[in-house]
Amino acid sequence: MDICIIGGGLSGLSAAYSLREKADITILEEKEKLGGCLSSSKAKNGCIEDFYHHCFSGDNNLFELSDSLGISDNLEWLSGSTGYYANDKIYPLTTPIEILRYPLLSILDKFRLAILTIKSKNYNLSSLDEISAKDFIIEKCGISVYNSFFEPLLNSKYGNFKESVSAAWLISRIAIRSDRKTGGEKLGYFRDGYNLLIKSLETELENSGCIIKKGTKAELINFNGSKWEVNGAAYDALISTINPRCLTKIGGPEFPEIPYQGAACMTIGLKREVTKGIYWLNMKDKAPYGAVIGHTNFIPPENYGEHIVYLASYFKDKPEENLEEIMIKDFCNRFDVKDDEINWYRLNIEKFAGPVYIKGYQKMVPEYEKEGIFLAGMFSQSNYPERSMEGSIIAGKKVASEICRKYNI
Ligand SMILES: Cc1cc2nc3c(=O)[nH]c(=O)nc-3n(C[C@H](O)[C@H](O)[C@H](O)COP(=O)(O)OP(=O)(O)OC[C@H]3O[C@@H](n4cnc5c(N)ncnc54)[C@H](O)[C@@H]3O)c2cc1C
Structure with a gap:
């Protein structure tokens, strides 16, 4: 049986992992790397997530998956301190x-x-x-x-x-x-970052014969009466993990209008610490970012050979023009950081960073199968009322089990 999975984020990878020994799987991922919202890029030493991530003590499906991939020994539990930035001051609130x-x-x-x-x-x-x-x-x-x-x-x-x-x-x-x-809440993080999880999934899937096509966008889907065609190639079943509205645009069914928002997140490599030892600093004062995340106040800076902070912001439709310049300028002024204290910085943009859980959202959640297409993603029931790595892993497993049941594989 041939199955096509649109999207190489955690939902798609989790579905592929569950189905890898039962079907021939092709994953289409628009970007040049896997991971979706959980992708990583190079830091000075090793890799750093493009968007800040940690897991929680109840993320049992994530732990099970890590066990199965043989990487659970790398999962560490560390204290995450919090604070508020208000009236030009940092207030620790741990x-x-x-x-x-x-x-x-x-x-x-x-x-x-x-x-x-x-x-x-x-x-x-x-x-x-x-x-x-x-x-x-x-x-x-x-x-x-x-x-x-x-x-x-x-x-x-x-x-x-x-x-x-x-x-x-x-x-x-x-x-x-x-x-x-x-002393703060205990949050989970892999010793080598969540890149370890994505890379381990990629290796295991490739070893099982899965075809992973990076840099390949699903542009057109069509049901030809017996098979699903994606960009002209035919498959017995189709799993979509992308925003339902985007699926409609490429030939999928209609869905209720789930509002999504984008994330614009700046990662900065620094020579020194700036948030008074705090991991998660929420901004009460008006700023072009809503939180400053002192990643190396959570993970030791020695792992990276420098300090790393994220500036977190969200947007509707598209990010503000010149946001990169605006963010870095505000950050340097506010935290008194000199140019030569910054090793590097980059702004990562994700247009579909998560649904907005507006009133009445529950009624909009799509089923795991609609008009013959299997659906798993940040919009799924397992990601209500907040999307998470755990919710996406569950969604992927859920559609895999629905496919096994329907096709008796
Ligand atoms: C800023 C931020 C911080 C977060 N922090 C945490 C955290 O601390 N803890 C936690 O548990 N969770 C966190 N999350 C949530 C978590 O990252 C997501 O729930 C999870 O990674 C979503 O995986 P997914 O596969 O469902 O969706 P996505 O990651 O969005 O994957 C969908 C994939 O589909 C691809 N795609 C889209 N259109 C097409 C197309 N037409 N053809 C081919 N490919 C396509 C995309 O490129 C993407 O790779 C965070 C998310 C964000 C944005």
């Missing part, structure tokens, strides 16, 4: 004492926030799908907690969509990030 000392929330607001965090794991997320995050926070914690704490976070992540995002998304984020000890 330990209870740091949170108590934070001056921009009253004691009562901190108490309300703490109660919400404790309760976050018990909410039924489906019941929060039709409520906006804004309304929910104002009801549970009051307007000052919303304005001073959540609004800047929602603004930096979702911009103009900030008032449409569902409480299901926000509460799921709070729940997953609340799993922390006094």
Whole structure:
């Protein structure tokens, strides 16, 4: 049986991995490298993800896959500290004492926030799908907690969509990030980066006879009555892992209009540390990026022979013009970084970096099979109400098992 998989990100690779011994698989990947949102590029030493990544303690499918690939010994658990950049100052917010000392929330607001965090794991997320995050926070914690704490976070992540995002998304984020000890939350990272996962999958798939066509965009799909044709080549089954709207444009079925947003993420190699030892620094002050991620405050800088930070930003439709220049200039001014302290920098752009989990999103989630095409990706049920490596691995496994069931292989 011949199966074509459109997209060489984690969903496509996971589906291919599950099916590799049961079918002849061809993966078409538009870019010159595999990994999609989890792709990596060269750093001074080794590789660094184009977009910051870590995993969580509940990512069991990721752990299973790593075990099966023989790389789980490389998975390390490290502390990820957090902070807020507000009024031109860095406020660490990792330990209870740091949170108590934070001056921009009253004691009562901190108490309300703490109660919400404790309760976050018990909410039924489906019941929060039709409520906006804004309304929910104002009801549970009051307007000052919303304005001073959540609004800047929602603004930096979702911009103009900030008032449409569902409480299901926000509460799921709070729940997953609340799993922390006094020294910060434990987050997982492969010793050689997530490139190890992508490269191991690529090697295993190639060794199993999988054909991987990089730099090959699926431009036209068509069902000829018995087979799926992709760019003119015929296959018994088709898996698509791309944005459903893009699939429609190349001949796929119609889907509800799932809004997507893009990510513009700058990676900077530096001679020194700039975020006072903090891994994840959210920007409350207005800036051309929503967070500064001190990657080498999470992974030791010795691994790279330099310090690495990411400047994270999201956009709707297309990134601001001259964003690269705007970001680096703001970063240097704000963190007092001189030109000769920067080793290199690059801006990575991903147009479809994730769905926006607006109110009522749950109803838009496509089934795993539609009109004969198998669908797995960031839009799948397993990636609701936030996309993740884990969710994409599950989506890939799920379509693989649907294919096995349907075709009895
Ligand atoms: C900024 C950022 C930070 C993240 N951080 C984390 C994190 O810390 N932890 C976590 O668990 N998850 C994180 N994620 C989410 C995680 O990266 C994704 O859920 C996962 O990698 C998505 O994999 P996918 O295969 O579903 O989609 P994608 O990675 O988008 O893969 C789809 C692939 O299809 C290709 N493609 C598109 N159109 C075509 C076409 N017509 N023909 C051929 N190929 C095509 C694309 O080039 C891409 O390679 C992050 C994502 C982003 C953007």
